[in-house]
Amino acid sequence: MSKIKRLVVSIVISILILGGGVICFNNSKDIKQDTKILSQSSNKIQKELVNRLKDTKKIQVYHNYHEENLDNIKPVTITDKDIISDFIDLLSVTHKNKSKDMGGGSVNNQKLVFILDNGNIEIYYTYDSLYEIGYINYNGQTIDLPYDFFRLISNVEMYSPKKSSIPRDVEQLFEKYNWTPSFLVNKYKYLLPNDLIYAPEKGIDEIYWAYNLQFSKSIGLDFSNLLGKEIEVEVYYLLEEMPKFTQPIVDTTAVILRYNGNIVGSYIDSGILNRAISSLNRQSFKEITGDNIEDFIIKKHINENSKLNKEMSKKSNEELIKIYYDSMYNKDVVTHLSTLDIGKILNYMDTYPNNKRLFNDINFEDELFANSNETEVLEVKEDDVENGQLKNFRVKINIKESNNIIQEKGIYDVVIVMRKNENGTYKVISVGF
Secondary structure (H helix, E strand, O other): OOHHHHHHHHHHHHHHOHHHOOEEEOOOOOOOOOHHHHHOOOOHHHHHHHHHHOOOOEEEEOOOOOOOOHHHOOOEEEOOHHHHHHHHHHHOOOOOOOOOOOOOOEEEEEEEEEEEOOEEEEEEEEEEOOOOEEEEEEOOEEEEOOHHHHHHHHHHHHOOOOOOOOOHHHHHHHHHOOOOEEEEEEEEEEEOOOOOOEOHHHOOHHHHHHHHHHHHHOOOOOOHHHOOOEEEEEEEEEOOOOOHHHOOOOOEEEEEEEEOOEEEEEEEEOOOOOOOEEOOOOOOHHHHHOOOHHHHHHHHOEOOOOHHHHHHHOOOHHHHHHHHHHHHHOOOHHHHHOOEOHHHHHHHHOOOOOOOOOOOOOOOOOHHHHOOOEEEEEEEEEOOOOEOOEEEEEEEEEEEEOOOOOOOOEEEEEEEEEEEOHHHOEEEEEEEO
């Protein structure tokens, strides 16, 4: 993961961890003993450390990607026995890093404090998120550890639930597909839409639930009979990495859907901002349906006869581009949605993160609209290059009023890519300078 991306994630973390105080994870579960993992360790110092940590009562995690002074870091305090066990299990694994060289995404010499009845044990750690390597220092010795250990450190900070208990039915479902839940990220309620047919006048909920229904159905959990009903949503952090086809995203969370206390749906979702998705049995959307998400939605889940979709189908490409800019500046969310390709909408669903939502539902308060410029379209020229379902346009625009620090007032040349959507209408998929 690049340092720029980690910077964005750190901004997200500052929003999620309100007040910045000590965060406690509590659970009454018994600590798990994994002697098989322990027996794999051939490092005497590592075995000694793990043996000393087996009676850990709490762990204080000092982690801040941009802070070098430990005195300025407020720890996340873990009292949940299962999460403590996850740390110790990963500390038990023998691992050899291919290199000790760190890149531009490193966290240096931060620490974990293991609190026991007979005193504390401090361990300092260093890892690199770009090369996905890391090690700890204990008693003057350097011990390489698998990168999953350091992912757990960073995600314990990112996700801060008040409670982290994992119900048995959740454990059993994840175990069936070789996933290991570590802690509860969040829990909230959602009202499912009445149907899964998208129209810009209705918002974008139908898109999110239409494609995730396919992931859930692939493991035999079909929640389509619950449309229009309120469900409970639980999100869990998983110890294992995302499937290979989602790289470079590696951090994994899973969504559990409940109705009347019973599990009715589930799928893998890395979350807003870095969204990568799959079924619990590690299948991609194309493996399940034969289509990518955008084509699947366009073919099966769009109301071609909605008022706005019909209106846009009668517009020229130049007219639609002008509507794209005007609706953004005027904070007209519904009209703006009608100018967007499904792929563009999917991208927007992953931005402006909020840990109280599964996805960004796109509203006029989003930065997308708050920082939009008053823009006049001066000229639109279509490139001669034929590119399947795509069309490229060279557009000259005049920014008459600037509301962001990236663009000043003035004349600019931009490239707008549009793709064929419902009714054969070309809609905006990307805008670049």
